[in-house]
Amino acid sequence: MATLLPPKSKKQKKEHANPISIEVPENFPLVQIEFKASDGSNSISSLLVPGNSSVKQLETLVNQLIGNKDDPVPLTFALEGDAGSNLEIPDNLYSTIFQPGLKKTEDHLTILYTPQAIFRVRAVTRCSAAMNGHDGTIIAAQFAPNNSSRLVTGSGDFTARLWDCDTDTPIATLRGHRNWVCCVAWAPDASVIATGSMDNTIRFWEPKKGLPQGEPLRRHTKPIMSLCWQPLHLCKNNESPKLVSGSKDNTVRIWNPKLRTLLFTLSGHTAPITCVKWAGNDWIYSASYDKTIRVWDAKDGKCLHILQAHAARINHLALSTDHILRTGAYDHTNFKPKSPEEERVRAKERYEEVIKSQGEERLVSASDDLQLMLWNPLKSTKPIAKMHGHQKVVNHASFSPDGRYIATASFDNSLRLWDGKTGKFIATLRGHVASVYQCAWSSDSRLLVSSSQDTTLKVWDVRTKQLKFDLPGHEDQVFAVDWAPDGQRVASGGADKKVRIWKH
Template sequence: MVTGAGDNTARIWDCDTQTPMHTLKGHFNWVLCVSWSPDGEVIATGSMDNTIRLWNPKTGECLGDALRGHSKWITCLSWEPMHLVKPGSKPRLASSSKDGTIKIWDSVNRVCQYTLSGHTNSVSCVKWGGQGLLYSGSHDRTVRVWDMNSQGRCINILKSHAHWVNHLSLSTDYALRVGAFDHTGKNPATSEEAQKKALENYEKICKKNGSSEEMMVTASDDFTMFLWNPLKSTKPIARMTGHQKLVNHVAFSPDGRYIVSASFDNSIKLWDGRDGKFISTFRGHVASVYQVAWSSDCRLLVSCSKDTTLKVWDVRTRKLSVDLPGHQDEVYTVDWSVDGKRVCSGGKDKMVRLWTH
């Protein structure tokens, strides 16, 4: 597991022994985002010092110099999915920044291949989709769709939100996250094998979800969310209303059937992933909810909040399953491991907590 912090470092942890393996030192300001490459061979970190660094997870060494080019903070990182990588190549990295641009990096030669410009304000999130498209959400209230098969040409601008776009999620997120890995724990021997396996996994999960179409949901400071089919239309499929304050985080369930949203109105809402219709509200937090994460089997959700707790919710009964106190202050981030065994959380109390399920 890798974490980034306000002490200008990132850390790699061994989840089995709960001990730090390596401290990644090199940034000159807070580390705002961390991301594993889809083959697990590189860690990327983005910082408030306007740079990105690439690291070897086994040794904790920085791979060459920092990636420079952005003129403001790095807000988000997203790797090219394994099944889209050109044979013989390594995955590329997309970075978004407060400077309004997205940059595409060659992770081997560590050079910027091209810059995607068009947003007129900070880019808050970037996601590399499973069909060769890149999606970005911005404080300019738009979401842009870029075609990575033609040098990152902007092919769609989605304008419906009335305020900042905070976050976006794809119905294919889980398939992209799994990549070439599976339950056996055996890693593919070659990169060709990894690509083949990743494509099989991707197609299998998409097929099981009953749709090869990549749907997207966006969350905004305007209290709303929109559901899109970005390849088909510039018009949203649904406008999802009900939250009383800004929506900070959204996530499609691994099977694409549901969407969950976390809001500063202290609630979590569950929606239908196909048509965006409202299903249920989970209440229990007594302060802003920052993030939510799904269990791989889609049965449970975990949320983290300003109220210092994590809460696990049962999707079927729509009730609180477990309350997880333990942090001494606000809990900013939470993630659930793909094997379902662990939840990890990070908070203002400088602690990373690992919870076993």
């Protein structure tokens, strides 16, 4: 059995959730550890390591052992438990495992390591712009998938607006709807913007100058509640992405935006649709007030499964691949495709990398029954986990870009973090003093931003599970928040009718 000693350090202190720092003894016995990759791709035979080793020392050690000495990768560590109940190690082995008495130094430990994003997103700390223009409450906001310089917002003033975030000025007002604009969605190749309204129509807009593209789609008979684009890697022969819409008329419809044609009407729900998602395996998920989630085959519109477990209406769905499907070919490297074909190939490569590291696409649903359900619809129509804990309606759920965590926002004034694979509860994030409406992840999965009825945004550190920055500035409740995929900006909007841009 090998003995490897990471470099000795001075006294280390535990600086996260516990306000009383725990002093780590300098001389502490060696413990026997087996390191395993969390995705099961690699394991390192048992070796002796000081029981007071910090996460930074473990990271250096494991990078040496797996051959990344010259190009180390950031890693997180967790103590493997029974039935997937792994314990995250935020600071060091001593304060997480030995000081609380979870293990003895004679025990054999299995430590799971997980690579993190090599790039790092800096937390937003200040409001760089408060942009006026809307005459009604802002209820939707989304950055372009390829950069943070373009933002679209939807409002109760019957318009959407396109903003230039480099100059903090409006590019265009997207006029045409005759009622509230409930949802906005950028195509994953950033070629077009879709807006859905309470006037029962969907409109399309050119993203450079905000000019309308063709006639609106009018086949829905009640307000449009949700829009989602076809993932870029599923588009064939240079076709443009298709669009799926969910409406209060109880139907889901699949469109060809370029030809302005309706391809399929998906009927079966008995109450309004609240959320639609187009998954990377070409399935479409729809959630409804009728307490069910339906799974559709996008190729022919057939209903494949009905997921039933909730006891009240379902408010929101999130996929473990949402981030990669939204961004398509684009990432932090400022990739610029030379052709649509190259763009699709790159999008497919990125999606396959994520599936390889995460496993199959998972789905989470948030409901008025105060619960969340975690699903793997490829394997079963029964939930992997029923996630209890929120005391009021769960309004929003979101997977971290790496698929490791789920963040949920509730009317009980809190957010909760859950394990993205097992659904196990991890932490409650408290700080808001009124209902939390939405949350958005930074693209490196290290930070989370939330918007609330209490007029503030809050930035949370996922490693420490603590509030990192409080962002006051809005004069009324904040309904919409989005973190740009390139990590540079956060946008928010709400009842004060102002769009605020936040930077580091």
